[in-house]
Amino acid sequence: MLGMANRDRRAERREATRAEILEAAWEVAREKGLAALTLRDVATRVGMQPPSLYSHFESKNAIYDAMFGQAWSEYERADLAAAAEASGSPRARVLKRSLVFFDFAVADLARTQLMNQRTIPGFEPSEESFAPSVRAVQRTAKDLAELGVTDRGDVEILFSIIGGLADQQLANDPGGDSRRKLLTRAVTMWADGVGLPHEAKGSQEP
Amino acid sequence: MLGMANRDRRAERREATRAEILEAAWEVAREKGLAALTLRDVATRVGMQPPSLYSHFESKNAIYDAMFGQAWSEYERADLAAAAEASGSPRARVLKRSLVFFDFAVADLARTQLMNQRTIPGFEPSEESFAPSVRAVQRTAKDLAELGVTDRGDVEILFSIIGGLADQQLANDPGGDSRRKLLTRAVTMWADGVGLPHEAKGSQEP
DNA sequence: GTCTATACTGTGATAGAC
DNA sequence: GTCTATCACAGTATAGAC
Numbered sequence: 086m087l088g089m090a091n092r093d094r095r096a097e098r099r100e101a102t103r104a105e106i107l108e109a110a111w112e113v114a115r116e117k118g119l120a121a122l123t124l125r126d127v128a129t130r131v132g133m134q135p136p137s138l139y140s141h142f143e144s145k146n147a148i149y150d151a152m153f154g155q156a157w158s159e160y161e162r163a164d165l166a167a168a169a170e171a172s173g174s175p176r177a178r179v180l181k182r183s184l185v186f187f188d189f190a191v192a193d194l195a196r197t198q199l200m201n202q203r204t205i206p207g208f209e210p211s212e213e214s215f216a217p218s219v220r221a222v223q224r225t226a227k228d229l230a231e232l233g234v235t236d237r238g239d240v241e242i243l244f245s246i247i248g249g250l251a252d253q254q255l256a257n258d259p260g261g262d263s264r265r266k267l268l269t270r271a272v273t274m275w276a277d278g279v280g281l282p283h284e285a286k287g288s289q290e291p
Numbered sequence: 292m293l294g295m296a297n298r299d300r301r302a303e304r305r306e307a308t309r310a311e312i313l314e315a316a317w318e319v320a321r322e323k324g325l326a327a328l329t330l331r332d333v334a335t336r337v338g339m340q341p342p343s344l345y346s347h348f349e350s351k352n353a354i355y356d357a358m359f360g361q362a363w364s365e366y367e368r369a370d371l372a373a374a375a376e377a378s379g380s381p382r383a384r385v386l387k388r389s390l391v392f393f394d395f396a397v398a399d400l401a402r403t404q405l406m407n408q409r410t411i412p413g414f415e416p417s418e419e420s421f422a423p424s425v426r427a428v429q430r431t432a433k434d435l436a437e438l439g440v441t442d443r444g445d446v447e448i449l450f451s452i453i454g455g456l457a458d459q460q461l462a463n464d465p466g467g468d469s470r471r472k473l474l475t476r477a478v479t480m481w482a483d484g485v486g487l488p489h490e491a492k493g494s495q496e497p
Numbered sequence: 498g499t500c501t502a503t504a505c506t507g508t509g510a511t512a513g514a515c
Numbered sequence: 516g517t518c519t520a521t522c523a524c525a526g527t528a529t530a531g532a533c
Contacts, residue, residue: 102516118412120326124509136510137517145509194409201462203400204410206324241459241470242477246448249455253447256407264447270484271448278480301498329525342528343500351526 103141105131107155110148114195119204122148146208149199154214156196160189161221168228174284175232176276182225183247183272187265190251197255201248232281239279246271309347311337313361316354320401325410328354352414355405360420362402366395367427374434380490381438382482388431389453389478393471396457403461407454438487445485452477 109130114122124145128135142148167185171178190197198204200218210218226240234240250271254264275281315336320328330351334341348354373391377384396403404410406424416424432446440446456477460470481487 099516118409120410121412123507125507134518135508136512136519139510140516198408198410202404202408202410202458203324203462204326204404204408206327238473238476242452242456242473242480245455245459245470245473245477246452247455248458249451249453250448252408252454252458253451256409264451267444267448267451270444271451274448274480274484278476278483305498330527331525340501341526342502345528346499 099141102131103151106138106141107148107151110152111195114152114199115193119195119198146205149205149208150211150214152196153199153210154217156200157214157217157221160186160200161217163189164221164225168224175281176273176283178232179229179243179276179281180269180272182228183243183268184265186247187251187254187268190248191254191265194255194259197251201252234279234281236279239275243272243275246275305347308337309357312344312347313354313357316358317401320358320405321399325401325404330354352411355411355414356417356420358402359405359416360423362406363420363423363427366392366406367423369395370427370431374430381487382479382489384438385435385449385482385487386475386478388434389449389474390471392453393457393460393474396454397460397471400461400465403457407458440485440487442485445481449478449481452481 106127109127110122112130113126117126122145124135124138127148128138138148142151163185164182167182171181190201222244226237229240229243234243247268250264250268254261258264312333315333316328318336319332323332328351330341330344333354334344344354348357369391370388373388377387396407428450432443435446435449453474456470456474460467464470
């Protein structure tokens, strides 16, 4: 019993330290750029010597990996909330989800680079960290299928449109909203192209 | 006279060495990743000691800058050739140019990261290196305007669609062609959305 | 003018003391 | 679990040979 309790407290402490390190890593990545992340900066920020980080992460890439998993988990939560909250016509639902994706991407360049671009040479997310990414994409595809978009290619095109707008926003107008203003028009083009109905199925019947 | 001749030969030699260094830099960037480029690797490849590179470039970022300018100049050439070669309906012309952009982006991840993403922390292209980028974008916008697409936002949306598809191709299916197959459909959605005519202006009249 | 030799600082990583 | 010490190698800069 006492052994168990001790082990739990230790595990909690360990987990808290890991979270602290990751939070510091996000700060550094946001301030100096994802690729400019250094273990020294992270260690200094949490009050450790650089080698001590290796007690919690086996390499720098392991930190990137944990950050990757965190980022996609956060997005998964944001997308789930948007899916639950979204209402109205299929187009309104798609637009709402698209805006959430766009805003999430544009809010943090370092995070988007880690999630969607191959910025860090040699970094490949682990299967575990990749899982929330797969889930998010699959659920979006499933939700779109229920709205009538069954072609997987059409789903990929929507992702590309929104991701492309977000990337252009980040690259050419960071902090601005020039591309966000174009999102509704772009998604409407896509909705027209795939024949997304203006009204929900059966909304005419009752 | 003799002085001139000597200066010319020296300038040529200098320029050739610069070009050699840049070619080596591209090789390293392609093989190891853009952010993993090191002056050591570049120097080794051209048979120099690392510090000797400073006789030709004042910093590592100056090398990135020259690469940036090269990449956009290459694209400018490719786009000009495509513009001259493209024929037929407005849609066929736009599709041709879109394919050239897509293929150019997908052919080289490191190059695309340098051109369109903010992969290297602290790197900002110089005005001189940025010029071909500006020219290419402006000329495309002008050509599209002549085809009837006058809204600058619509042009940005097209760039985002193609860029987004290319980035997804590079990130999720490097070396494949899954997104290339979707390009025609995506561009068609855009063409429908902006009301791009199927036939050229006046093609009905003669 | 261009290269070599050398050195300074900072990076990720490992080994071993406590 | 954290520290000190140390390593190999990165980018950068200067001095001096030729």
